[in-house]
Amino acid sequence: MAKATTPKRKSSPKLKKDEALKYYRDMLLIRRFEERAGQLYGMGKIAGFCHLYIGQEAVVTGMQACLKDGDQVITGYRDHGHMLACDMDPKGVMAELTGREGGYSRGKGGSMHMFSREKNFFGGHGIVGAQVPIGTGLAFSNKYLGKDNVCLAYFGDGAANQGQVYEAFNMASLWDLPVVYVIENNMYAMGTSVYRHASETELFKRGISFEIEGEEVDGMDVYAVKKAGEKAVKYARSGKGPYILEMKTYRYRGHSMSDPAKYRKREEVDDIRSHKDPIDGLKGQIVEQGIASEEDLKAIDKEIRAIVKDAADFSLESPEPDPAELWTDVLLPVEA
Amino acid sequence: MAVDILMPALSPTMEEGTLAKWLKGEGDKVEAGDIIAEIETDKATMEVEAVDEGTLAKILIPEGTEGVKVNAVIAVLSEDGEDASAVTASAPTQSAEAEVEKVTPVAEPEVLEAQAAADAPAATMLTNPDIPEGTTYTKTVLRDALRDAMAEEMRRDETVFVMGEEVAEYQGAYKVTRELLQEFGARRVVDTPITEHGFAGLGVGAAFGGLRPIVEFMTFNFAMQAIDHIINSAAKTLYMSGGQMGCPIVFRGPNAAAARVGAQHSQDYAAWYGHVPGLKVVAPWDAGSAKALLKSAIRDPNPVVFLEHELLYGLEFDVPDLEDYTLPIGKAAVIREGTDVTLVGYSRMVGFSMDAADKLAEQGISAEVIDLRSIRPLDMDTIVESVKKTNRLVTAEEGWKHMGVGGEIAAGVTEHAFDYLDAPPLRVTQKDVPLPYAGNLEAMSLPNAEDIVAAAKAVCEGM
Numbered sequence: 035m036a037k038a039t040t041p042k043r044k045s046s047p048k049l050k051k052d053e054a055l056k057y058y059r060d061m062l063l064i065r066r067f068e069e070r071a072g073q074l075y076g077m078g079k080i081a082g083f084c085h086l087y088i089g090q091e092a093v094v095t096g097m098q099a100c101l102k103d104g105d106q107v108i109t110g111y112r113d114h115g116h117m118l119a120c121d122m123d124p125k126g127v128m129a130e131l132t133g134r135e136g137g138y139s140r141g142k143g144g145s146m147h148m149f150s151r152e153k154n155f156f157g158g159h160g161i162v163g164a165q166v167p168i169g170t171g172l173a174f175s176n177k178y179l180g181k182d183n184v185c186l187a188y189f190g191d192g193a194a195n196q197g198q199v200y201e202a203f204n205m206a207s208l209w210d211l212p213v214v215y216v217i218e219n220n221m222y223a224m225g226t227s228v229y230r231h232a233s234e235t236e237l238f239k240r241g242i243s244f245e246i247e248g249e250e251v252d253g254m255d256v257y258a259v260k261k262a263g264e265k266a267v268k269y270a271r272s273g274k275g276p277y278i279l280e281m282k283t284y285r286y287r288g289h290s291m292s293d294p295a296k297y298r299k300r301e302e303v304d305d306i307r308s309h310k311d312p313i314d315g316l317k318g319q320i321v322e323q324g325i326a327s328e329e330d331l332k333a334i335d336k337e338i339r340a341i342v343k344d345a346a347d348f349s350l351e352s353p354e355p356d357p358a359e360l361w362t363d364v365l366l367p368v369e370a
Numbered sequence: 371m372a373v374d375i376l377m378p379a380l381s382p383t384m385e386e387g388t389l390a391k392w393l394k395g396e397g398d399k400v401e402a403g404d405i406i407a408e409i410e411t412d413k414a415t416m417e418v419e420a421v422d423e424g425t426l427a428k429i430l431i432p433e434g435t436e437g438v439k440v441n442a443v444i445a446v447l448s449e450d451g452e453d454a455s456a457v458t459a460s461a462p463t464q465s466a467e468a469e470v471e472k473v474t475p476v477a478e479p480e481v482l483e484a485q486a487a488a489d490a491p492a493a494t495m496l497t498n499p500d501i502p503e504g505t506t507y508t509k510t511v512l513r514d515a516l517r518d519a520m521a522e523e524m525r526r527d528e529t530v531f532v533m534g535e536e537v538a539e540y541q542g543a544y545k546v547t548r549e550l551l552q553e554f555g556a557r558r559v560v561d562t563p564i565t566e567h568g569f570a571g572l573g574v575g576a577a578f579g580g581l582r583p584i585v586e587f588m589t590f591n592f593a594m595q596a597i598d599h600i601i602n603s604a605a606k607t608l609y610m611s612g613g614q615m616g617c618p619i620v621f622r623g624p625n626a627a628a629a630r631v632g633a634q635h636s637q638d639y640a641a642w643y644g645h646v647p648g649l650k651v652v653a654p655w656d657a658g659s660a661k662a663l664l665k666s667a668i669r670d671p672n673p674v675v676f677l678e679h680e681l682l683y684g685l686e687f688d689v690p691d692l693e694d695y696t697l698p699i700g701k702a703a704v705i706r707e708g709t710d711v712t713l714v715g716y717s718r719m720v721g722f723s724m725d726a727a728d729k730l731a732e733q734g735i736s737a738e739v740i741d742l743r744s745i746r747p748l749d750m751d752t753i754v755e756s757v758k759k760t761n762r763l764v765t766a767e768e769g770w771k772h773m774g775v776g777g778e779i780a781a782g783v784t785e786h787a788f789d790y791l792d793a794p795p796l797r798v799t800q801k802d803v804p805l806p807y808a809g810n811l812e813a814m815s816l817p818n819a820e821d822i823v824a825a826a827k828a829v830c831e832g833m
Contacts, residue, residue, distance in 0.1 A: 175580055364648055
């Protein structure tokens, strides 16, 4: 019988130094990268849609720590953080945002459409919810090919209302597919709060009628994410079928760059930012437990800023795609 | 008063079937609702229920008789008090030695299928240059040729699998996947829930994950639920990924109008999918080219929309006895040579074009017939070459005229062979209405051989 459970209060275990610093570094990279992307957007260097991940960094960072080689990741359009978490090169990601030849899709995809087969990142999908059946299909291929790999399929609270999500849940459970559905509940589907768009706001319960176990997780705490993620990934990998994790998280910035910010109060954002921030939270634990000093962390910060600056410089120096690129990659050649 | 019991139809287009079994014998009492017999076609089995009550007086068609015409009297029921031995049929009976038809017993009724005898090709004269001289042929119905193509590719490549509604245990809603489950097992022949959007997306993910899915839609009418994944996920991702994300997948199933199933089940999607870069679109007519093209589609590294036709599934064609015979996608075939007018069609319209060419020949007009085979890429070269010779063009499609395949061909011909045209090209299409149910209105709406003849004569006027 599937069940849905609420999270236990997190304990404060002694952190391992390497692990803590890696999470700090990874989350900080996403934060600084996104801040820079926002800046480049403001300068007119990035165009179109640009959905920033600021505030949600603990989710992908914690989940990525649960994966092994060959496991796949797929998500929607708020995808820059996922790509960096998958170890994709920040230069290639930023250059795709600026629509340049050095981008992961050679400038032909943009913010919402980037992929890396090498890093097992399968997009980057612009249609809300479409990544859920596709990710379920990746899991299907794992099972079919006899691989013990798992696919993480991320989607938001808005996508959680899409019909195709439930079509995918049904097949994943019916066929015991190795997929973990990670619902990033940042409380708003564009500008509509979860209380105004969902009849059942506890989204981890959405799998109950498909016999899929679900769990609510503090998505602002990288360790809570990792703990829940390990359990879910282990479950899926062992052949028991899909698992749902609802990450309670929050985005500080607008839905996209053109967000009017009229649907929530400034105080709400400020409150979460000052009390729940995933990076500040981890930083506090690191300093408190004496794992690293403020100065050590400042050095990391400096290092990250340099990486992001390099990425931004590269994204502006990389040329626009060759006009001949217009006609490439429409179809693959047929082998004789 | 004796009551005639008639041979029932399993579908609006069934013309005859096998009287498989009598469950009641002469002299047995029958209540309304009793099952008295079983009938079969190559598609399905159905139980015959008694409508009236009485005594089964006489069985006129013994069990095991094949080719029993719909509405033939198969037995006579006497009402209470009547002398059962004295009753006779009020309608003429059919000889028990009915014409023999190849019959394959199969599962259950449900999905309608047409056995339109009018469609049967008299003689398919395929002039395919790729087939070596001396090649022998085996008569095969289209549905079996498609099944053979899938089976051959599944034997050849372990990553090929088929999924869709009723493809496995039911043996295919139209029996196209018949016996694949028995050979390849449930891992590779996958019954899905009725969730087109979900399983089309799942198929795309499986293709990204290294497999070669064949996704069957029970009809392409239902694929409108899935069209987002066909276009946004399958067709566009290679481009959006800078060439990283190839999606080798086949979406296949019957397309266009069946018979008397109404507007929602009767649409031709060739123009819809033909519009989209990143897709290949195939719409074959005969069993031989359909088999060869389906094999090519399965091997293609790109997403292929493979449009079949329900009214062709049961038709027999010559299929060449060649091992691993494939045809290139994107190449049309001149299947009948002529000098006065070029008739271009795809799928069922090719058969009508061949019939039209016969009728035109009787009236002194020599028509060249092109089987388009692929909608995208569209083989304009073959069409233009033909029009340069005949100077006249008629296109035929089951879709609507507005923004249709014929319009695209006509535009291509005016662009590339304007000076060769002796008359404006004409398009034979479905009438610009949702397909009606009523038999007479449906017939008026759909294009046929006569329409093609009329259009050809119009462009040849003053020739």
